[in-house]
Structure formats: C-alpha cells, structure tokens
Amino acid sequence: MQDASSTPTAQLRNRIVVRLQKELRTRRFVVVSLITLGWLVALMIVASREGHGLFDSTHTVVYRPFQLPGLDVDEPLQPAALAGTLSLHAGFGSFYSNPARRDWFELLLAARGSDALMPETILAIDNIRQFAPDGTQLCAPELRLDAPQRPVWVGIDADLVLSQELAEYPTRAMAAHRFELFWTPMYSPACAYQEPAWVLADVLRKVAVAQEEPLWLALSGEESVIRVGESRVTARPGAVPGEWWVEVVNLGEETLHFMPDDYPAHQAWHRVRYASSPYFDSAWDRLLRGKTFLAADMYQLRFEGTPPARLPIRLWSGKEERLRDVRFSKDDELRSDPSLRSTWHLALAHTDLDMPTQLPLQAQGREYHEVFLPISLSAVCQLRVVSSEQPLLRWRATQRLPMKSYRRYSALPPEQLDQVRWELQGSDGELRFFHDVQVESELSCPSGLAWQALPYQAGEAPWLVAAAALPSALVQPEQPARELFGRLRFLDANGQALMPVARSADLDEPTVEDFLFPGGVFKFHGEVRRIEQLTTLDATPRTVRWTYRFMQLEGN
Numbered sequence: 142m143q144d145a146s147s148t149p150t151a152q153l154r155n156r157i158v159v160r161l162q163k164e165l166r167t168r169r170f171v172v173v174s175l176i177t178l179g180w181l182v183a184l185m186i187v188a189s190r191e192g193h194g195l196f197d198s199t200h201t202v203v204y205r206p207f208q209l210p211g212l213d214v215d216e217p218l219q220p221a222a223l224a225g226t227l228s229l230h231a232g233f234g235s236f237y238s239n240p241a242r243r244d245w246f247e248l249l250l251a252a253r254g255s256d257a258l259m260p261e262t263i264l265a266i267d268n269i270r271q272f273a274p275d276g277t278q279l280c281a282p283e284l285r286l287d288a289p290q291r292p293v294w295v296g297i298d299a300d301l302v303l304s305q306e307l308a309e310y311p312t313r314a315m316a317a318h319r320f321e322l323f324w325t326p327m328y329s330p331a332c333a334y335q336e337p338a339w340v341l342a343d344v345l346r347k348v349a350v351a352q353e354e355p356l357w358l359a360l361s362g363e364e365s366v367i368r369v370g371e372s373r374v375t376a377r378p379g380a381v382p383g384e385w386w387v388e389v390v391n392l393g394e395e396t397l398h399f400m401p402d403d404y405p406a407h408q409a410w411h412r413v414r415y416a417s418s419p420y421f422d423s424a425w426d427r428l429l430r431g432k433t434f435l436a437a438d439m440y441q442l443r444f445e446g447t448p449p450a451r452l453p454i455r456l457w458s459g460k461e462e463r464l465r466d467v468r469f470s471k472d473d474e475l476r477s478d479p480s481l482r483s484t485w486h487l488a489l490a491h492t493d494l495d496m497p498t499q500l501p502l503q504a505q506g507r508e509y510h511e512v513f514l515p516i517s518l519s520a521v522c523q524l525r526v527v528s529s530e531q532p533l534l535r536w537r538a539t540q541r542l543p544m545k546s547y548r549r550y551s552a553l554p555p556e557q558l559d560q561v562r563w564e565l566q567g568s569d570g571e572l573r574f575f576h577d578v579q580v581e582s583e584l585s586c587p588s589g590l591a592w593q594a595l596p597y598q599a600g601e602a603p604w605l606v607a608a609a610a611l612p613s614a615l616v617q618p619e620q621p622a623r624e625l626f627g628r629l630r631f632l633d634a635n636g637q638a639l640m641p642v643a644r645s646a647d648l649d650e651p652t653v654e655d656f657l658f659p660g661g662v663f664k665f666h667g668e669v670r671r672i673e674q675l676t677t678l679d680a681t682p683r684t685v686r687w688t689y690r691f692m693q694l695e696g697n
Contacts, residue, residue: 209407211402225249226472228246245321251484254349259349259455262346265285267342280332292318295319298646300642302538303559304553313559315487339468339471345462347462348460358387359451361450369395372393372396383443388440397456402452408443413438486633487666488637490560491516491517492592496683508691512562512563513557519538519623521628521677522586524583529579538562579690587682588680588681590678597669611629611672612629615628615674617653618657619652622655630672641663642663642665
C-alpha cells in the first residue's frame with residue numbers, strides 16, 4: 142500500500158510548507174512586514190486625527206449660520222427642579238448586534254446649556270429605581286450613566302399646529318441627553334426585567350459660575366490662543382480680509398465661551414466636530430480619536446467693515462450638585478397629569494407684532510398659495526379674497542398635506558417655520574390646488590397693537606396657570622387654540638413666550654379644550670412668571686394687497 146505522505150498531493154503540500162518556513166526567516170519578509178505594519182499605524186493615526194478639531198482637516202463638513210451673542214441674549218434658565226421622559230423599547234441598533242439585549246428603555250433629559258454661551262450642566266444620572274403602575278418598586282440597577290459629551294437631537298410631538306418643514310412628521314428638534322439602559326444580567330442577576338411605569342433617578346449637574354472679567358482673544362494677522370487648564374480657544378486669520386476661524390475645545394472643570402457683547406455686523410457659521418451618530422461615541426472610538434474629538438467647535442467669522450481687534454471670552458467653572466428623585470415619566474402620563482412638570486423648556490416663537498409687508502406676488506411653478514403669519518397677528522388680523530377668477534375662494538389656517546399625498550411643496554426658509562400657515566382654498570376646504578387663476582388678496586391688521594401685563598402671581602407649580610386667572614372672554618373651550626395663545630402670551634423669567642402643553646399631540650385643529658387639564662388649568666413647557674395680553678391701541682386698519690397667479694396647467 143502506498144504511504145499517504147508519498148502521494149503527489151502530500152509532496153506538493155510539504156514543499157509549500159518548507160518554502161513558507163524558509164521565507165518567514167528571510168530578511169526580505171521581515172522588512173516588508175515592518176513596512177506594512179508602519180503603514181497601518183500611519184493610517185490609524187490619520188484616521189484618529191481626522192475631524193479632530195484641526196485647522197487643516199480635510200474632512201467634509203457642514204457649517205450652520207451663527208451669530209455671536211449680543212447684549213440682549215440671556216443665559217439658559219437652570220430650574221431648581223427637573224423632570225425627564227421615559228421611553229420604552231427605544232433604539233433598535235443594539236438589538237440586532239446583541240440579541241441578548243432585548244429589554245431596554247431610555248431616559249431623556251433636556252439639555253440646559255449653550256455651547257457658544259455657557260457650559261452644559263447635566264453630568265450623569267445614578268441611583269436609578271423603577272416602579273410599577275401601583276407604585277411598587279421593581280429593580281434598582283447599581284450603575285451610573287454619564288451624559289454624552291454632546292447632547293443629541295430628539296423629536297418631540299407638536300402641541301400647536303405651526304408650520305414645519307415636514308408636515309408628515311410635525312415634530313420639533315430638541316437638544317437632549319439620552320441615557321440608554323439595556324437590561325442584562327450584569328445589572329441585577331436576581332431581578333428579572335419588567336417594563337417600568339415610571340423611573341426615579343438622581344441627576345448630577347454642574348452649577349456653573351462665570352468669571353466677571355473677560356479674557357481677550359486677539360484677532361490679528363497671526364494665530365492667537367487662550368488656554369485655561371485643558372480648555373482652549375484659538376483664533377486664526379482666514380483667507381479674506383475681516384475673516385477669522387475660531388476653534389473652541391472645552392475639557393475639564395473650566396470651560397471657555399463667547400461673552401455677550403455689542404459685536405459689529407458680521408456673518409458667521411458654526412460646526413461641531415463630532416461623530417455623525419452618538420453610537421460612535423464608544424470607548425474604542427475615544428481611544429483612537431482622543432478625548433477632544435467630541436468637544437471641538439469651529440466658528441467661521443466674517444466681519445463687515447472694520448473688524449474688532451479682539452473678542453471677549455468668558456471663563457466658566459463650577460461645582461457638582463445632586464438633584465435627588467428626579468422623575469422620568471412616559472409622554473402620555475406627562476400629557477394627562479398636570480402635577481408633573483414638562484421635560485422640556487420650549488419657546489413659542491413669533492409673538493412679535495410687526496406686520497409683514499413682503500407677501501408673495503408671483504411664484505412660478507406652484508399650484509397652491511400659502512401665507513405665514515406670527516401666531517399673534519394671526520389672532521387679530523384678517524385675510525380675505527378681494528377678487529378672483531375662481532369663485533368661492535377663502536383663506537383658511539391649515540397644515541400642508543403629508544408628503545405621501547403631495548410632494549411638490551417648496552422648502553420653507555427658517556423664518557417661516559413655527560408660524561400659522563394660511564392657505565387659499567375653495568369654500569368646501571377640499572379644493573386646494575388651482576391652475577390658470579389670478580387672485581387678489583388683502584391682509585388687514587390694526588395699526589396699533591401692544592402687549593400689556595396682566596396681574597399674575599405664580600403658584601407652587603409655576604408650570605400651571607389657572608384658567609380662572611385669565612380673561613373669561615378669551616377662554617372659550619370650542620375656539621381654535623391659536624386664537625387664545627395668540628392673544629395671550631405666558632413668559633418665563635427671561636421674558637420668553639412659552640409653548641403650552643396639549644393633552645393630545647399632533648391634532649389637526651386643536652381647540653382650547655384640548656389644552657385644558659383637569660382642575661381647569663393650562664400646562665406649559667417651562668415656568669410661567671408673567672402673563673401679557675394683546676391689546677389694540679389703534680383699530681384703524683392697515684392693509685396690504687397683492688395679486689397672485691397660479692401656475693399654468695401642464696400642457697397648456
């Protein structure tokens with residue numbers, strides 16, 4: 142019988158093995174291996190530095206419009222008590238990467254800082270306790286969840302019907318800290334996972350204190366730097382006169398931010414140098430890219446006329462404090478129980494009284510006609526059709542159609558978001574698109590309007606306002622909610638109008654009754670400190686007329 146080792150296949154295999162063994166001992170192999178290893182290390186270094194906050198980074202970036210904070214800019218409010226949102230079955234990525242993690246929830250806290258103006262205050266949560274609907278305590282995992290280096294943007298449901306970029310998803314983006322808890326045996330081996338009805342946790346936050354005297358960042362023809370501890374601000378002249386690039390990296394206990402000032406006219410853009418998704422903020426990612434990867438801001442400043450010689454920079458420091466027993470509730474509970482404060486501090490935009498004078502005269506390629514008005518003007522002004530080639534047309538406040546029904550809406554500029562949208566329609570409300578028709582319309586508003594303060598004293602729950610404290614003629618349950626909240630505005634300590642909380646979100650035409658909670662109170666996304674009513678000082682009408690021609694029918 143022939144030996145297996147003497148077969149042609151075995152002999153060929155033996156020759157290959159001997160050849161490889163000899164090759165591994167040669168100087169040529171060692172040199173090539175070292176070159177390859179050095180090349181891989183170089184690639185890792187380049188990858189770790191990409192997007193690291195360096196001026197010479199070639200990473201594709203997106204800059205957003207920005208303005209240096211003026212003297213009228215207020216620091217974000219820091220309430221004495223906080224509330225959070227509990228979201229069950231949140232997130233899906235880790236479910237597929239690790240099937241054992243099938244039980245989880247997330248806790249959301251609103252961000253309370255401003256990258257340009259002051260540091261973020263939320264640091265971490267711990268002492269997490271879960272509760273059943275009857276108040277029985279479930280599990281209490283012994284762990285601390287640190288806040289991400291940068292807040293993430295989450296969408297919250299709409300309360301009032303105001304214009305949004307996507308009518309199909311009428312949510313507004315809010316900066317938040319997301320704490321994800323995946324239930325694994327490592328948390329509590331003796332405690333099986335049960336969905337909590339609500340959660341209590343202690344929140345660790347930083348009490349930020351600003352240094353009175355500013356630090357000065359020189360704007361000159363050379364690079365200038367301010368360093369305090371691990372934080373730094375760097376300014377470098379740009380490619381055109383009057384332009385500078387300012388990079389801010391904040392680490393450690395002391396942070397550096399722009400100080401409100403009377404800055405000259407300028408254009409500015411801002412980008413945050415951070416991973417495109419918070420899920421990339423992993424231990425391995427931090428090891429490769431360094432701690433500053435998620436903590437760098439780049440500002441492009443371009444001054445008009447004579448630029449300032451320097452910029453005031455404010456140094457912030459502070460100490461850690463613990464807020465005990467912060468409650469995290471589900472959204473439906475937050476919208477049904479007035480005793481629970483809102484998670485968010487949400488402003489009601491566009492309560493100004495300036496009458497728009499630039500209305501659409503002609504828009505090519507559109508078969509619809511829309512006008513956007515601030516909620517305050519929408520409550521007291523009149524839109525009417527003066528003349529039309531199409532009979533029985535009227536103006537009506539309504540949302541855009543969902544994207545699945547109509548995809549030809551033009552994009553809305555930022556100044557038209559969060560306003561009341563009026564649309565020209567047929568009298569039945571069904572006819573919304575027209576062709577080859579010319580319509581003359583008129584907007585009429587009182588000449589003199591002003592906000593006047595009402596007598597009001599905040600109670601123990603400052604996010605609640607009793608309906609009895611408001612003028613009874615305005616609180617009509619069946620009237621559109623925009624009428625009430627356009628004629629009354631509820632201001633926080635900074636004088637910012639607050640958004641009311643609806644008992645049901647995303648309603649097509651919410652009424653005042655949809656905002657009345659048990660006990661006859663209104664609830665707000667923030668603490669109300671004073672109330673103002675819109676009053677007419679001069680009823681003489683001020684009018685604007687314009688003519689609009691719809692697009693021609695395709696094929697004509």
